[in-house]
Amino acid sequence: MASLQEVARRAKVSIATVSRVLNRSDKVVPETRAAVEQALRELDYRPSRVARRLRMNSGRAHLVGLIIPDIQNPFYAEIARGVEDAAYAAEYALLLCNSDESIDKERFYLGVMRDESVDGIVLPPFDETDAAVAEFAKTGIPIVCVDRSLAQEKTDLVEVDNYRGAREAMAHLIAKGHKQIGLIEGRSHVSTSRERRRGYLDALAGHGLPVRKELMRAGDFKQESGRVLANELLDLRKPPTALFVCNNLMTVGALAALHQRDLRVPRDVAVVGFDDLPWAEALDPPPTVVRQPAYDVGRQAMELLLKRITEPGRPPVTVRLLPELVVRRST
Amino acid sequence: MASLQEVARRAKVSIATVSRVLNRSDKVVPETRAAVEQALRELDYRPSRVARRLRMNSGRAHLVGLIIPDIQNPFYAEIARGVEDAAYAAEYALLLCNSDESIDKERFYLGVMRDESVDGIVLPPFDETDAAVAEFAKTGIPIVCVDRSLAQEKTDLVEVDNYRGAREAMAHLIAKGHKQIGLIEGRSHVSTSRERRRGYLDALAGHGLPVRKELMRAGDFKQESGRVLANELLDLRKPPTALFVCNNLMTVGALAALHQRDLRVPRDVAVVGFDDLPWAEALDPPPTVVRQPAYDVGRQAMELLLKRITEPGRPPVTVRLLPELVVRRST
DNA sequence: CGTATCTGTGTAAACGTTTACAACGTTTTT
DNA sequence: AAAAACGTTGTAAACGTTTACACAGATACG
Numbered sequence: 001m002a003s004l005q006e007v008a009r010r011a012k013v014s015i016a017t018v019s020r021v022l023n024r025s026d027k028v029v030p031e032t033r034a035a036v037e038q039a040l041r042e043l044d045y046r047p048s049r050v051a052r053r054l055r056m057n058s059g060r061a062h063l064v065g066l067i068i069p070d071i072q073n074p075f076y077a078e079i080a081r082g083v084e085d086a087a088y089a090a091e092y093a094l095l096l097c098n099s100d101e102s103i104d105k106e107r108f109y110l111g112v113m114r115d116e117s118v119d120g121i122v123l124p125p126f127d128e129t130d131a132a133v134a135e136f137a138k139t140g141i142p143i144v145c146v147d148r149s150l151a152q153e154k155t156d157l158v159e160v161d162n163y164r165g166a167r168e169a170m171a172h173l174i175a176k177g178h179k180q181i182g183l184i185e186g187r188s189h190v191s192t193s194r195e196r197r198r199g200y201l202d203a204l205a206g207h208g209l210p211v212r213k214e215l216m217r218a219g220d221f222k223q224e225s226g227r228v229l230a231n232e233l234l235d236l237r238k239p240p241t242a243l244f245v246c247n248n249l250m251t252v253g254a255l256a257a258l259h260q261r262d263l264r265v266p267r268d269v270a271v272v273g274f275d276d277l278p279w280a281e282a283l284d285p286p287p288t289v290v291r292q293p294a295y296d297v298g299r300q301a302m303e304l305l306l307k308r309i310t311e312p313g314r315p316p317v318t319v320r321l322l323p324e325l326v327v328r329r330s331t
Numbered sequence: 332m333a334s335l336q337e338v339a340r341r342a343k344v345s346i347a348t349v350s351r352v353l354n355r356s357d358k359v360v361p362e363t364r365a366a367v368e369q370a371l372r373e374l375d376y377r378p379s380r381v382a383r384r385l386r387m388n389s390g391r392a393h394l395v396g397l398i399i400p401d402i403q404n405p406f407y408a409e410i411a412r413g414v415e416d417a418a419y420a421a422e423y424a425l426l427l428c429n430s431d432e433s434i435d436k437e438r439f440y441l442g443v444m445r446d447e448s449v450d451g452i453v454l455p456p457f458d459e460t461d462a463a464v465a466e467f468a469k470t471g472i473p474i475v476c477v478d479r480s481l482a483q484e485k486t487d488l489v490e491v492d493n494y495r496g497a498r499e500a501m502a503h504l505i506a507k508g509h510k511q512i513g514l515i516e517g518r519s520h521v522s523t524s525r526e527r528r529r530g531y532l533d534a535l536a537g538h539g540l541p542v543r544k545e546l547m548r549a550g551d552f553k554q555e556s557g558r559v560l561a562n563e564l565l566d567l568r569k570p571p572t573a574l575f576v577c578n579n580l581m582t583v584g585a586l587a588a589l590h591q592r593d594l595r596v597p598r599d600v601a602v603v604g605f606d607d608l609p610w611a612e613a614l615d616p617p618p619t620v621v622r623q624p625a626y627d628v629g630r631q632a633m634e635l636l637l638k639r640i641t642e643p644g645r646p647p648v649t650v651r652l653l654p655e656l657v658v659r660r661s662t
Numbered sequence: 663c664g665t666a667t668c669t670g671t672g673t674a675a676a677c678g679t680t681t682a683c684a685a686c687g688t689t690t691t692t
Numbered sequence: 693a694a695a696a697a698c699g700t701t702g703t704a705a706a707c708g709t710t711t712a713c714a715c716a717g718a719t720a721c722g
């Protein structure tokens with residue numbers, strides 16, 4: 001609550017001098033510095049981040065935004081941890097918001113970020129043509145995309161090689177002898193969905209297997225849609241013998257559907273999921289998944305953002321991390 | 332980027348008038364109002380939250396803080412969702428931080444909240460005697476505690492009846508015939524731990540069962556400690572036939588330990604956990620747990636905070652929600 | 663018709679910083 | 693010894709708002 005004014009009064013100097021002491025300016029003689037520092041201590045002075053942010057040019061607020069589509073999804077929670085740790089290490093505060101996979105909420109929070117004059121933001125855009133993010137980009141505030149990319153805007157980006165992950169998952173299933181493989185993908189205009197589907201299709205083609213359109217279903221990344229779509233696939237006249245499920249929550253949903261039908265995994269139906277699950281080992285059965293290095297995605301995104309804040313002119317870079325197939329007992 | 336100045340210039344009025352239009356003051360004649368509104372639109376004006384916060388008395392920043400011990404713990408993620416939804420509904424922005432169960436990180440983020448002049452904060456204190464929170468309380472910024480309570484400070488509080496939950500869990504185990512029941516609790520000076528232990532002890536006493544000190548172990552709420560402590564208990568000369576594990580992550584750890592030893596649950600050892608798990612049904616076996624209404628805890632905490640912000644004088648209230656025993660197949 | 667009241671708008675101060683610039687005393691240079 | 697340079701500190705403006713107060717014009721009232 002103590003302001004520069006009060007400190008200055010107590011130390012019998014001007015507010016400018018106090019400010020100089022605070023900002024480590026060398027232009028202050030040891031005596032006065034000592035006096036000021038004592039006053040600082042006595043009043044337990046803490047600078048107002050708000051006043052500082054108002055005064056300073058952008059890029060020095062030490063505040064960045066993170067918008068997450070679903071904080072209850074362990075994949076995003078892990079990204080958030082990566083971002084947060086890197087931010088904390090650099091003494092940046094983090095404005096973390098949850099858009100609930102809703103473009104309106106995303107727009108609302110982007111507005112907040114803008115109006116709070118954050119130094120930059122990290123987010124997985126709603127989809128490839130996200131207009132809200134495009135609009136935000138006009139402000140010139142740095143953006144780093146994670147997980148999902150944008151079709152139009154050129155921003156820094158940290159993503160995972162989704163195509164490769166999908167190919168590996170499919171190669172694994174095909175090697176196990178599966179020929180009828182169902183695909184449960186996410187919202188189709190999200191870049192990750194597109195890449196994973198491409199991996200699915202290319203893998204089939206690469207092994208001379210036919211594509212059956214009815215084996216491909218698009219959900220919304222939520223558990224319930226995994227359950228529903230798995231059921232749809234299993235109700236087919238010629239049901240798949242294996243499922244490739246394109247995110248963690250839908251994988252759990254699909255597993256639940258299989259349990260409910262008393263199908264044995266992997267004997268009756270094999271399952272490979274995308275994204276690791278935190279308690280994979282305790283699941284029944286522990287699922288084979290394509291693990292994404294979510295923590296690193298977050299950490300590197302934040303580091304990229306910090307670099308861009310200090311050096312706004314640098315060309316946008318894309319960091320592509322490698323996923324890893326973790327074979328457990330669902331295949 | 333457009334400021335009041337620019338809008339005023341374009342509408343050929345003073346900045347005061349623009350401000351009045353924005354704040355719905357009735358003291359402005361329709362004509363000028365229209366002119367101002369047009370300028371507002373043309374420039375796509377958005378007020379700076381920073382400048383506004385600097386100018387206004389506290390309590391009107393429309394910004395609140397939430398400090399969570401572990402955002403990757405589904406229990407806290409659910410609380411966060413509750414807080415966030417209530418905040419969003421009231422058009423409050425949320426500064427969400429993750430303290431990682433570390434008192435230093437908590438102190439850092441409390442500092443940020445203070446320096447950002449938030450209108451109030453929600454958090455589960457590190458422990459009952461949390462000095463960082465006590466210090467924060469001196470600023471007069473409203474605090475609502477969730478989940479855990481404070482011994483000294485009188486703040487609003489939303490908690491769950493932990494004692495009752497523990498009694499129910501224990502009654503259930505005892506009814507199943509268990510007489511040697513191991514306790515895996517969390518950090519001991521956290522209020523929830525104390526209450527759950529009290530429930531454990533009273534339940535034993537209430538059913539005429541002896542207390543065996545060596546059956547009681549304290550962990551740190553993390554999965555690993557659940558695994559380690561379960562192993563310790565099972566290594567006892569006279570091991571327990573049932574485990575009461577006092578949070579979700581430790582329950583998963585305990586389950587993992589049991590699996591590793593090839594013990595059948597519940598035949599060899601029964602398990603009751605505290606906190607529900609998001610994919611409980613997919614776990615092996617689906618665990619019996621004391622479910623806490625985490626979402627409601629968060630939502631009501633935020634609502635309490637909003638009330639306190641608008642009406643700072645009101646006496647602190649405690650909301651106590653009821654847990655629910657969800658019987659699945661681990662008992 | 664002069665004064666009081668009301669209505670709408672403008673002026674300026676305030677919030678708490680940072681920083682360009684001025685000011686002043688001291689030291690160096692010529 | 694006067695001029696120049698330097699080093700330390702203070703003054704004041706600026707960031708973008710809100711709002712108390714002043715002010716001017718219109719309306720009401722005696």
